[in-house]
Amino acid sequence: MNKIRKGDPVIVLTGRDKGKRGTVTQRVDDERIVVEGVNIVKKHVKPNPMKGTTGGVVEKSMSIHQSNVAIYNAATGKADRVxxxxxxDGRKVRVYKSSGDEIKA
Structure with a gap:
């Protein structure tokens, strides 16, 4: 069970985007996630007339390692562990470590 999933609100703990909050938009693999508004890079793109895309410099969200983010607990307003x-009934649920409350997915 992944502790951080798509759609979770997270806060960045380290790096140049430290302190920024965003929502997980994609899990790239077991260790890396894409968070909206975090780790934005400028990428030079070639035009492709077959697909109808124009070239130029575009801004794109790149992946970040999941150890560099923590889930955001709205009740406390801080980062929290999972x-x-x-x-x-046999189900496994994710809970906040600080309060023990269930994380609503």
């Missing part, structure tokens, strides 16, 4: 709790 734990896994086993419910009585």
């Amino acid at each position: 734990g896994v709790k086993l419910l009585a």
Whole structure:
């Protein structure tokens, strides 16, 4: 079970975007995620007339390692760690470590 999933609000802990908040838009693989508005780079793109795209310099969100972000707890207004709790009916749910509240997905 991934502790950080697509759609989760996260806050960046390290790097040049430290302190920025955003939503996870994509999981690239087991370790890397794409967060909107974080790790923006300028990429030079060649035009492709077959697809109808124009060339130039575009801004693009690149992936960031999941260890550099933490889930954002709206109740406390701070970053929080994620734990896994086993419910009585056998389901596993993600919980905030600080309060034990269930993370709504």
